[in-house]
Amino acid sequence: MSTASTVPTAGTSTQTQRPHTAERLDLPYVADPGEVAPQDAREISRVFFERLTSLEEGTHEYQYVRNTLIELNLALVKYAAGRFRNRSEQMEDIVQVGTIGLIKAIDRFELSREVEFATFAVPYIVGEIKRFFRDTSWAVHVPRRLQELRIDLAKAVDELSQKLDHTPTTSELAEHLGLDEEEVIEGIVASNGYTAGSIDMPVDDASDHAAVPLSDRLxxxxxxxxxxxxxxxxxxxxxxxxxxxRRILRMRFGEELTQSEIGAALGVSQMHVSRLLARITRRLREGLLAVE
Incomplete structure (x- = not known):
């Protein structure tokens, strides 16, 4: 392609540096990479990948070429993210995570592989999105090792249930997966943290009574x-x-007499009763604290 030839797009760039950088690198100037048709994006990407290999990482020119490649291939991210549109997560979050996979694919792609970039990139994008779901979909955070063990256990249960015609036991799962029974039990317990139910949801116990929230039964x-x-x-x-x-305590806290009434019964003043009560309760309080 000729120096700084312009690829027709629907948008007009407001970044005046891009045309000059493209001209200096003998690359086509892409005014709006996101609007380039998929077929054109594949051809232009190949040209940019060829130029990227000759540039030093970290330079302005390298960043320009790399960023343009990202923008040119964002359609791959949106295509891959579309597979997960039925998930509860916001599509914007899924696209952002998929873009990380796209960037990893760009940094690792080599033209010498003789494979289309789209074929190479999509597994990276989908893999990054799946990792995002694996790490964020759990109601309770558990180690990655146990997250992966949950998947292995689910597959093993399906396989053994068909083979044995009954739900596999812990020992059967352990033998099938080559693990200790303690590890299998740990994985089963951790699996309980994958989802969580609200205590405000009605619980139907199949009785004649109407379903009531679980919180009412806790x-x-x-x-x-x-x-x-x-x-x-x-x-x-x-x-x-x-x-x-003991008599003073019984009268004050058992019979609920006033200090004046206690004083009259003991033949002492109300002030003296107050001092006695303060001394007795302080002694008991210090004894309780010493026991704790």
Whole structure:
């Protein structure tokens, strides 16, 4: 192609540096790479790949050629992403992840392979998207090793179920996969983290009653449990008190008498009762903390 020949496109570039860079590199100037027809994109990409091999990585010229190749082949990403349009993730996120695969393919492609770039790039793009789903689709994060083991277990269960005519046991799965039973159990437990259900979803127990949310059936901490624990911990501490101190506690917290009423019963002032209660409760509190 002639120096700086222009590829007809629907858009007009606003980046004035591009025409000069294309002319300097003896490449066709692509005003709007995203609007180039697929057949033209394949031909132009080949020219740009040939030029890319002669440029030093990191230079302005190298970045220009590489970036143009990315823009020229974004249609491959959109094509591959279309296979996953039924997923819950936003299509924009899938395209962004697929673009990473495209960039990896561009950096690793060699014309000497004598294969079309599209044929070489699509597996990279799809692979990157699938890795994205594998790493982000789990409701609970688990190590990659267990994520991959989940897939192997699912395949093994299908194969062995058909072969054995029953659901395979842990030992059968372990023998089939060449793993320890502990590893298989770990993988099965980890598989439970792949999806999570909302506790607000109705649960149908096949009874005559209407389905109610799971949250209505979940237990809650017993508010009296801590009190029961404290009472058990207090018993030996109370036994260490003398009779008068135990009587004061019984009147104040058992019979719920006022400090004035306790003072009248003991023949002391209300202020003295207050000091006695403060001393007794402080001793009990320090005893509880020492036990904990």
């Amino acid at each position: 237990g809650a901490p017993d508010a009296d449990l801590e009190i029961a624990e404290n009472v058990q911990a207090l018993k030996p501490l109370l036994e260490e008190l003398d009779e008068r101190d």
